[in-house]
Amino acid sequence: MTKLIIILLSAVFINNYVLSRFLGICPFLGVSKKLDSATGMSLAVIFVMLMATAATYPIQVYLLTPNGLGYLQTIVFILVIAALVQLVEIVLKRYIPSLHKSLGVYLPLITTNCAVLGVTILNIDEGYTFLEAMVNSLGSGLGFFLAMVMFSGVRSVIEGADVPESFKGLPVTLVAAAITSLSFLGFGGVIENLFA
Amino acid sequence: MNTLQNFSKGIIKENPVLVLVLGTCPTLATSTSISNALGMGLAATAVLLCSNIVISALRKVIPDKVRIPCYIVLIAGFVTMVQMLVKAFAPALDASLGIYLPLIVVNCIILGRAEMFANKNKVFDSAVDALGMGAGFTLALSLMALIREVFGNGTFFGLSIPVLADNHISILTMAPGGFFVFGLLIAAVNKFAPNKPKKKDFGCAGCPSAEICGKTSCGDKEAV
Numbered sequence: 001m002t003k004l005i006i007i008l009l010s011a012v013f014i015n016n017y018v019l020s021r022f023l024g025i026c027p028f029l030g031v032s033k034k035l036d037s038a039t040g041m042s043l044a045v046i047f048v049m050l051m052a053t054a055a056t057y058p059i060q061v062y063l064l065t066p067n068g069l070g071y072l073q074t075i076v077f078i079l080v081i082a083a084l085v086q087l088v089e090i091v092l093k094r095y096i097p098s099l100h101k102s103l104g105v106y107l108p109l110i111t112t113n114c115a116v117l118g119v120t121i122l123n124i125d126e127g128y129t130f131l132e133a134m135v136n137s138l139g140s141g142l143g144f145f146l147a148m149v150m151f152s153g154v155r156s157v158i159e160g161a162d163v164p165e166s167f168k169g170l171p172v173t174l175v176a177a178a179i180t181s182l183s184f185l186g187f188g189g190v191i192e193n194l195f196a
Numbered sequence: 197m198n199t200l201q202n203f204s205k206g207i208i209k210e211n212p213v214l215v216l217v218l219g220t221c222p223t224l225a226t227s228t229s230i231s232n233a234l235g236m237g238l239a240a241t242a243v244l245l246c247s248n249i250v251i252s253a254l255r256k257v258i259p260d261k262v263r264i265p266c267y268i269v270l271i272a273g274f275v276t277m278v279q280m281l282v283k284a285f286a287p288a289l290d291a292s293l294g295i296y297l298p299l300i301v302v303n304c305i306i307l308g309r310a311e312m313f314a315n316k317n318k319v320f321d322s323a324v325d326a327l328g329m330g331a332g333f334t335l336a337l338s339l340m341a342l343i344r345e346v347f348g349n350g351t352f353f354g355l356s357i358p359v360l361a362d363n364h365i366s367i368l369t370m371a372p373g374g375f376f377v378f379g380l381l382i383a384a385v386n387k388f389a390p391n392k393p394k395k396k397d398f399g400c401a402g403c404p405s406a407e408i409c410g411k412t413s414c415g416d417k418e419a420v
Binding site for chain 2: 026075078114165175179
């Protein structure tokens with residue numbers, strides 16, 4: 001149980017996908033302008049990460065590894081994720097239209113989001129059990145959510161700031177991201193010691 | 197457009213990293229040392245070259261509606277090949293690039309060039325375009341890695357530099373340094389290349405999902 005909590009907390013804070021692993025930077029910079037779109041995108045990412053792990057983990061463990069097909073990992077995972085995202089979109093549209101309305105626009109974007117493919121591959125590389133893999137995916141998704149929501153707040157402040165001409169737009173956003181990421185460095189070592 | 201212009205546009209005018217702002221994830225993550233940056237740049241260039249050639253050759257065969265899945269499968273195939281080659285011949289590079297090697301699949305530069313260039317142009321032009329874009333990606337990555345390695349670690353290609361080695365700013369090699377140096381470089385490009393086409397602060401042009409997402413992610417339009 002302690003191990004699960006450590007995995008969850010370190011995925012959220014220490015190995016934060018956006019701020020320390022640099023995965024999913026495109027949506028982080030692109031969608032974080034407004035709080036509601038940042039929330040929508042992150043919820044969709046959490047959802048797809050959990051689904052993708054639930055689908056790819058058994059495929060790797062029961063299908064690819066026993067048959068010596070481990071090298072097909074990249075191709076199989078990206079196809080499974082793409083198909084899954086499509087399927088989820090169709091199902092949501094048909095049965096839960098209200099959820100589709102709020103998450104639907106972000107779903108197609110997620111297929112080419114490196115955070116989702118990243119989490120599925122890392123779960124295999126780290127040798128997690130199925131439960132640990134699911135917890136890690138949840139933590140990674142929550143970490144993405146935290147980074148997005150925090151950063152959308154930071155950005156709304158930058159919007160009104162008076163910055164030099166050549167820093168306007170992306171450069172100042174990146175410098176702000178550097179400072180946000182700096183604050184996450186402070187979590188290093190905290191979580192292991194919490195349970196030591 | 198002649199061949200030379202076609203090649204050089206990827207390096208300067210349409211540099212995929214510093215001007216089009218594509219493929220930010222590998223740029224930030226693998227620019228901690230010059231050797232990593234070169235390795236990543238070359239691996240991505242190899243995949244880009246192969247995928248551009250094949251996609252351009254098949255551009256009349258692949259049905260328009262399912263083109264993105266087709267491209268992804270082709271690219272994933274090439275990435276797997278490159279991954280196996282790197283594992284076999286450069287295991288140290290494989291270890292230091294880690295997860296970012298398979299993640300070339302979802303690198304926007306590769307899908308973006310397939311969508312913007314290879315499916316409209318002849319095989320030779322697409323190959324030249326891929327080489328130019330690959331060179332631009334590698335150069336931008338190496339430039340960033342140069343700054344981060346020299347000032348952050350006090351080394352150049354692993355050789356220590358006399359004064360800097362004792363006074364290195366190690367934060368530059370860590371995550372915040374990546375964002376910071378990238379921000380400074382883009383600001384420098386804005387400053388010294390003022391006559392580049394006016395752009396929004398985040399490019400949708402090269403994003404393969406732009407069409408599907410209705411540019412929601414770029415803040416251009418409200419979510420529908």
